[in-house]
Every structure is written in structure tokens, then in C-alpha cells.
Amino acid sequence: MIDVLVAGGGYVGLSLAVALKTAAPHLSVELVDGAPAEAWKRDERASALVAAARNLLDVLGVWDQIAPEAEPIRRMVITDSRTADPVRPVFLTFEGTGSEGDSSPFAHMVPNRAVTGSLLAAAERLALPVHWSTSAVDFSTGPHATEVRLSSGEIVQARLLVACDGVRSKLRDIAGIKTVRWDYGQSGIVTMVEHERPHEGTAEEHFLPSGPFATLPMTGNRSSLVWTERTEDANRLVEGDDLVFEEELERRFGHKLGALKTVGGRRAFPLGLTLARSFVAPRFALAGDAAHGIHPISGQGLNLGFKDVAALAETIVEADRLGLDIGSLAVLERYETWRRFDTFRMGVTTDVLTRLFSNDITPVRLVRDLGLGIVDRLPGLKSFFIRQAEGLAGKGQPRMLIGQPI
Known part of the structure; x- marks a missing residue:
């Protein structure tokens, strides 16, 4: 019997497994993922890592490997206009320094491959078994262990099964956990562009009638794009002619x-809201997108997953140190209490923002632009929003999010 089986080898599953082995080396932790071993190298996306996520990765000893490919966001600019408007007025700007009074940026843009690769290297250093091309296909829960059937036919017994298998989690369905879910009718086009002139670390979010168009700074004269369109339009653009795109x-x-040139591929991802009604069951827990999938309008999806990791790892390790059963519902409910409100709040926030800004109704545009302008003129309110964006707001944060080991 092993202590923890993590199902899902993305950054959430990997960081959880690495966090557990780092804080409690005696725990037996294994990870399974249905993708081939080299699949992560084909991920051309990039993500915004806020200060709290950066702290976690630093505690895990991997931030130094990621840092050379990380581009600090030094300034955030928000505009609201129609696509054909000749002028895009700026309604809100944020300077990129965090709220701690130093020059540290509140976020960095990093290639997903850099994060996954550094976590895999850490797993190898910790002798943490990672089984690629092997997924958890079914499980049943007993009083002392969960019996998990793998796609290889092997049966594994674990004191705790953690599902990090994505927003369409099969394990969540097997556990009987219901979700609140709806589709926005939008898809996010993700691609990378090169440009002639430097971006100077500026991230821009243009609110257009079809949805936000975000340009996010990468190392060199490159920017990562998250371009929201109605799903039928997004599919047409991605599958169509390069010149039209x-x-x-x-x-x-x-x-x-200056002149633009797309580099790498382009893909479209359907956008919706998915919130699990419960994050835990006996000997079972959800983390990352399996627990919550939100619109990328706030750039917080990945960071919510890292918050899950920090809270769940601390819950498991502290319970183990106290001699408690790490898979018991009484232990796991602490994790759910820790994370559920924050997740629900972020889901509601992104849903309201999506509905507020993805339209071209004149009275609504006037109200939202007035609101952006008011925030821009109130330094205290801007500092509050930066603190929220960093992931450091509120008391009782998991230790890794503030840079402390468990």
C-alpha cells in the first residue's frame, strides 16, 4: 500500500507530489498520467505566475530553474473599445511591483514547459515514481484504503487518491461529486507572436465586444496571446488561412x-465555468482544474491550482505528523474549508467580469468604463487589487504561499 496516489501529471499534480516528498520524505507518493512521457514538451502555452505561486515554487527548489525563462510583468494596461475603433483609451493601469514594498513584480510570465520540466527534474531528484501512459480508470473506497485500477490493469491500494485530471475529471464523476457548470460560448485562442520593438514588460488586456484580448510579455521581443472569440469564430480563425489569421x-x-509574426502553433480552448460542489470524499480529494475551471479573464486559473497544492500538501503533512489518518474525511475537510470559499469567490468574480465585458451594450460600457476610471484614481483600491492578484491577501495563508516550508 502507498500513502498517496496522484492522478494527473500536469503542474498541479507534479507540484503536489513534489511538495509532499519534500516536506515528508517518508511518505510513499506515486503519480500516474495517461499522456506519453514526452507530451508535456509539446505544450506551447504560457501562464502568469503570481507572487504566491512563485513563493511555492521557490520552496520546492525549482524557481531558480524557471527564472531564466520568466519575464516579469512590470506594468498592466486595461483598455475598452471596439475592434474598429481608431483609438483605444486606457482606463486603468497597474505598476508591476508587488505590495510588499520592494521591487519584486507581482507576476511573471513563464512557458508551461519550463514549469513542468523543472518539477519533473525535482521529482527525479526525490526518486518520486512517475508513471506515464498510465491513467487511473476506476476506484473503490474501503475503510482503510482506496483500491485504484490503472489502465495497465494493475491494482494499487492507496491511503489517499488525489484527482488532478483536469476540468473533465473522470475520477470526479466516479466519486459522484456533482458540479456547477456552464459554457460561455467562447473559446480562447492561444498563440505566440514575435514583434519588432520591445514590450518593456507591459501586459495589456483589451476588452473587446467578443471578449478580452490579452497580450502578455515573454522573454525577448515576444508576447503570448490569449484571444477570446465566440467559439465558431475562434475555430474558423484557428483552422483557416494563415494570412486571414x-x-x-x-x-x-x-x-x-511594429511588424508581427506568429511563432509556433495556434489552438482554441472552449471556455466555461466549472465548480465542484465538494472537493473531498473519504480517501479522495480534487485539486486544480478537477476542482474548478474558470474563465482566463483574470489570469488566475493556474494560480488557483497552486493554492490548492499548498493547502492540500500542508493538510496532509500536518495530519501525518500528528499521527492522523491522512485519508480520513475529518482531515480532508480542513483542505476543503481552506480552499472552497476562495475558489467560489474567484469563480463568481470571473463570471461577472466575463458577462460585464464581453458585450457591446452602450449603457453597460459606460458603467464599466466609469468603474475602471474610478479604480485608476484611487491608489488604495489599486493596492488592494494588486494584493488580491498576488495571491497573498487574507490571513491564514498556507505556508508555502508566503515562502515558508511546511
């Missing part, structure tokens, strides 16, 4: 950074 891209990106 680049023309539509240029209409939204503008000419401020």
Missing part, C-alpha cells in the same frame, strides 16, 4: 510594437 490578429494587436 494574421490580418485579424493585427487588427486587434495594433502596430505599436
Whole structure:
């Protein structure tokens, strides 16, 4: 019997397994993932890592490996206009320094491959078994262990099964955990562009009638794009002619950074809201997108997953140190209490923002632009929002999020 089986080898599953082995080396932890071993190298996406997530990765000893590929966000600019408008007025700006009074940026843009690769290297150093091309396909829970059937036919017994298998989690369904879910009718187009002039660390979010168009700074003269369109339009753009795609891209990106060139592939991901009604069951826990999938309008999806990791790892390790059963519902409910309100709040926030900004209703535009302008003129309120964005707001944060080991 092993102590913890983690199902899902993305950054959430990997960071959880690494966090457990780092804090409690005596625990037997294994990870399974249905993807091939090299699949993570094909991930061309990039993500915004806020200060709290950076602290966690530093505690795990992997931030130094990620840092050379990380681009600090030095400034955030928010505009609201129609695609054809000749001028895009700026309604809100944030300077990129955090709320701790030093020059540390509140977020960095990092390639997903850099995060996953560094965590895999840490898993190897810790002799943590990672089984690729092997997924958890079924499980049954007994009084002392969960019996998990793998796609290889092997049966594994674990004191705790953690599902990090994505927003369409099969393990969540097997556990009988219901979700609140709806589709926005939008898809996010993800691609990378090169441009002639430097971005100077500026991230921009243009609120357009079809949804937000975000340009996010990467190392060199490159930017990562998260481009929201109605799903049928997004599919047409991704699957269509390169020239049409680049023309539509240029209409939204503008000419401020000179000539543009797309690099790598382009993909569209359907956008919706998914919130699990419960995060735990006896000897079973959800983390990352399996527990919550939100709209990328706030750039917080990955960071919510790292918050789950910090809270669940601390819950498990502290229970083990006290001699408690790490898979018992009484122990796991502490994790759920820790994370559920924050997740629900972020889900509601992104849902309201999506509905508020993904339209072209004139009275609504006037109200939202007035609100952005008011925030821009109140330094105290801007500092509050930065603190929230960093993931450091509130008391009783898990220790790894504030840079302390468990």
C-alpha cells in the first residue's frame, strides 16, 4: 500500500507530489498520467505566475530553474473599445511591483514547459515514481484504503487518491461529486507572436465586444496571446488561412510594437465555468482544474491550482505528523474549508467580469468604463487589487504561499 496516489501529471499534480516528498520524505507518493512521457514538451502555452505561486515554487527548489525563462510583468494596461475603433483609451493601469514594498513584480510570465520540466527534474531528484501512459480508470473506497485500477490493469491500494485530471475529471464523476457548470460560448485562442520593438514588460488586456484580448510579455521581443472569440469564430480563425489569421490578429494587436509574426502553433480552448460542489470524499480529494475551471479573464486559473497544492500538501503533512489518518474525511475537510470559499469567490468574480465585458451594450460600457476610471484614481483600491492578484491577501495563508516550508 502507498500513502498517496496522484492522478494527473500536469503542474498541479507534479507540484503536489513534489511538495509532499519534500516536506515528508517518508511518505510513499506515486503519480500516474495517461499522456506519453514526452507530451508535456509539446505544450506551447504560457501562464502568469503570481507572487504566491512563485513563493511555492521557490520552496520546492525549482524557481531558480524557471527564472531564466520568466519575464516579469512590470506594468498592466486595461483598455475598452471596439475592434474598429481608431483609438483605444486606457482606463486603468497597474505598476508591476508587488505590495510588499520592494521591487519584486507581482507576476511573471513563464512557458508551461519550463514549469513542468523543472518539477519533473525535482521529482527525479526525490526518486518520486512517475508513471506515464498510465491513467487511473476506476476506484473503490474501503475503510482503510482506496483500491485504484490503472489502465495497465494493475491494482494499487492507496491511503489517499488525489484527482488532478483536469476540468473533465473522470475520477470526479466516479466519486459522484456533482458540479456547477456552464459554457460561455467562447473559446480562447492561444498563440505566440514575435514583434519588432520591445514590450518593456507591459501586459495589456483589451476588452473587446467578443471578449478580452490579452497580450502578455515573454522573454525577448515576444508576447503570448490569449484571444477570446465566440467559439465558431475562434475555430474558423484557428483552422483557416494563415494570412486571414494574421490580418485579424493585427487588427486587434495594433502596430505599436511594429511588424508581427506568429511563432509556433495556434489552438482554441472552449471556455466555461466549472465548480465542484465538494472537493473531498473519504480517501479522495480534487485539486486544480478537477476542482474548478474558470474563465482566463483574470489570469488566475493556474494560480488557483497552486493554492490548492499548498493547502492540500500542508493538510496532509500536518495530519501525518500528528499521527492522523491522512485519508480520513475529518482531515480532508480542513483542505476543503481552506480552499472552497476562495475558489467560489474567484469563480463568481470571473463570471461577472466575463458577462460585464464581453458585450457591446452602450449603457453597460459606460458603467464599466466609469468603474475602471474610478479604480485608476484611487491608489488604495489599486493596492488592494494588486494584493488580491498576488495571491497573498487574507490571513491564514498556507505556508508555502508566503515562502515558508511546511
